[in-house]
Amino acid sequence: MTTVExxxxxxxxxxxTTVEPVASEQxxxxxxxxxxxxxxxxxxxxxxxxxxxxxxELWAAxxxxxxxxxxxxxxxxxxCGFCNLFTRIGAPDGLTGxxxxxxxxxxxxxxxxxxxxxxxxxxxxxxxxxxxxxxTAGELERLCDIAEHRMGADLRGVPLSVEASPxxxxxxxxxxxxxxxxxxxxxxxxxFVETEARAAVRPQRRAAVESALGxxxxxxxxxxxxxxxxxxxxxxxxxxxxxxDAALAWRPEELYLYPLYVRPxxxxxxxxxxxxxxxxxxxxxxxxxxGRDHLLAHGYTQRSMRMFRRAxxxxxxxxxxxxQTDGMIGLGCGARSYTAGLHYSFDYAVGMHExxxxxxxxxxxxxxxxxxxGHPMAHDESRRRHLLQSLLQAGGLSVDDYRxxxxxxxxxxxxxxxxxxxxxxWLTDDPTLVRLTPEGLAHSDxxxxxxxxxxxxxxxxxxxxx
Numbered sequence: 001m002t003t004v005e006x007x008x009x010x011x012x013x014x015x016x017t018t019v020e021p022v023a024s025e026q027x028x029x030x031x032x033x034x035x036x037x038x039x040x041x042x043x044x045x046x047x048x049x050x051x052x053x054x055x056x057e058l059w060a061a062x063x064x065x066x067x068x069x070x071x072x073x074x075x076x077x078x079x080c081g082f083c084n085l086f087t088r089i090g091a092p093d094g095l096t097g098x099x100x101x102x103x104x105x106x107x108x109x110x111x112x113x114x115x116x117x118x119x120x121x122x123x124x125x126x127x128x129x130x131x132x133x134x135x136t137a138g139e140l141e142r143l144c145d146i147a148e149h150r151m152g153a154d155l156r157g158v159p160l161s162v163e164a165s166p167x168x169x170x171x172x173x174x175x176x177x178x179x180x181x182x183x184x185x186x187x188x189x190x191x192f193v194e195t196e197a198r199a200a201v202r203p204q205r206r207a208a209v210e211s212a213l214g215x216x217x218x219x220x221x222x223x224x225x226x227x228x229x230x231x232x233x234x235x236x237x238x239x240x241x242x243x244x245d246a247a248l249a250w251r252p253e254e255l256y257l258y259p260l261y262v263r264p265x266x267x268x269x270x271x272x273x274x275x276x277x278x279x280x281x282x283x284x285x286x287x288x289x290x291g292r293d294h295l296l297a298h299g300y301t302q303r304s305m306r307m308f309r310r311a312x313x314x315x316x317x318x319x320x321x322x323x324q325t326d327g328m329i330g331l332g333c334g335a336r337s338y339t340a341g342l343h344y345s346f347d348y349a350v351g352m353h354e355x356x357x358x359x360x361x362x363x364x365x366x367x368x369x370x371x372x373x374g375h376p377m378a379h380d381e382s383r384r385r386h387l388l389q390s391l392l393q394a395g396g397l398s399v400d401d402y403r404x405x406x407x408x409x410x411x412x413x414x415x416x417x418x419x420x421x422x423x424x425x426w427l428t429d430d431p432t433l434v435r436l437t438p439e440g441l442a443h444s445d446x447x448x449x450x451x452x453x454x455x456x457x458x459x460x461x462x463x464x465x466x
Contacts, residue, residue: 030424030446031281033259037392037448040385041456043336043348044463045375052370055113058339063327064114066123069153071103071143072332073127074359075134077167088355096135098363100142106331107150109368114329122153122329126161130334133168137176144180151329156181159316163188166204166212174219184223184316185216186256192246193239196232200260206246213250222314223253230287231260231280240287244294253313256306257291259284259445288442302394305444333362337371340382344374354466381453383413387434388451392444396428396435410434417451 075091091099114120125147135143147153161184162177169187177185189209191197197204216224226247230240247255292302300308328338336345346362349355377385383406390397402410411418418434421427426440426447440447452460 030443031276031278032285032443033261033281033445034449036258036261036445037388039336040388040448040452041343041375041381042460043345045456045459046343046345046348046373047375047459049344049371049374052372053342054370055110056115056369058342058344058371059114062339064120066121066327068328069122069125069147069151070328070330070332070335071125071127071132071147072330072335073129073132073135073143074099074332074334074355075129076131077134077165088352088359091134095359095363096139099359100135100139100146102333102363102365103143103331104146104150105366106368107146110329110331111151113369117152120152122151122158124159124161125153125155128161128163130163131165131168132162133164133170133173133177135173137170137172140173140176141180144176146331151331159183161186161316164212164216166209169212169215171215171218174215174221178219178221182221183314184225184254185219185221186225186227186254187212187216188227189243189247190227190229191232191235191239192243193235196235196239196243199233199235200229217250223316224250225254225256226250226252227256227258228291229258229260230291231284235283235287237287237290240290241294244291248295248298251310253310255295255300255308257288257295257308258306259288285442292442302441304393305441333358340377342371342374342376344371347373349466351466375456375459381456383408384451384453387414388448391434391436391451392448394436394441396430396433399432399434402434414451420450421447 074088075096076089111120127143132143133140144155148155158181160180160182162182163186164173165188169185174185190200190202192206192209194204194206213224213226228243228247244255288305292308295308296302299311301311302308326338326340328336330337330345333346334348336343347358349358386402386405387397387410390402397410399409402408406413418427421436421440424440424443426436426443428435428437436444436447
């Protein structure tokens with residue numbers, strides 16, 4: 001679940017209603033849970049590109065010596081109730097093979113567009129979805145071949161992160177990933193309490209989860225990440241600590257703690273009731289603090305609101321496995337690519353019927369040499385994105401680094417926004433860093449949306465959900 005997509009804030013399913021709103025929320029008037037920002041701008045701000053610019057032109061002047069490669073597999077064995085990722089349940093006979101055929105055609109076209117071989121190098125790689133391990137072991141071999149032989153990525157020489165579910169983390173699939181160079185395996189568990197898993201429409205047996213974790217450890221992939229969710233209906237501090245301790249028993253190198261969101265067109269979204277729910281906000285905030293403090297006490301360091309790393313874990317490159325920089329090559333119908341001047345992808349949807357149609361269109365595509373849907377990145381948007389995605393990391397943003405990059409300071413470019421954060425107690429007083437306080441980190445999902453530009457807000461609001 002590490003790459004869950006954010007959406008425009010929407011009414012949510014109420015959680016437990018036994019806790020009163022916190023004073024901090026009453027004082028600021030800001031809900032701590034507006035939406036999850038891991039990439040800016042979100043795809044709901046993307047629009048069709050009438051000129052369909054050639055990829056060769058888009059990448060001609062881009063640095064290519066430290067690119068990131070992301071391969072998207074849009075299939076899952078089940079769709080969780082909270083999930084708004086671009087994915088479909090199952091695949092008719094032949095569809096995964098046809099999808100890999102299209103992925104190979106796209107990789108061939110993109111690699112040609114990048115130009116000379118000696119100028120192109122990939123520094124990181126990731127397989128996401130969906131669930132990449134929905135593919136069979138043989139299909140995972142082919143996926144790795146596409147990354148290596150078509151794109152030229154050295155999977156054994158760079159950090160390679162792969163997402164999986166307990167049911168698909170089988171020994172044969174894990175053996176392929178380990179042999180082909182996977183350095184990180186992210187397992188979406190969400191809860192070790194079976195009643196909570198059912199409440200989140202993620203039905204699974206605790207024994208099956210534990211078996212999957214055992215197979216992952218047996219595969220000796222260096223970094224295990226476990227995703228957990230707080231704010232599930234019926235969840236308590238005690239049951240939350242139970243899930244955390246169950247995860248800690250496996251000594252995962254990383255843990256991601258996600259607040260539950262309920263979005264339109266998802267399984268839980270169909271049950272949503274209108275209106276804000278301050279009690280649910282407070283319940284999630286309480287569970288966040290409980291989880292944060294528990295992990296810090298057990299030798300983990302906090303890298304962002306969601307991400308915690310064991311102090312002795314092997315380094316993995318970027319602190320947060322998110323799409324944060326230019327130079328991103330995304331392959332697959334749900335992937336996005338980033339150049340300095342344009343972010344682009346294919347069409348976006350959450351509803352199952354529309355997703356199936358987009359996948360079918362992708363599988364039949366023969367021309368992958370042009371960008372189809374995207375959002376131009378004006379200079380102001382590039383500054384805003386850099387600030388936003390740096391600020392949401394625990395380390396914050398170096399003022400000197402920002403000045404070297406843009407010729408100005410964050411305060412000069414975003415004074416009113418930063419002043420508002422400071423007034424709420426969300427920024428530290430360090431003049432050399434723009435960094436969130438612990439309370440600011442807790443409110444990351446309010447900080448991020450506050451930094452969206454008016455143009456992006458307008459585009460997101462005008463997006464027609466499908």
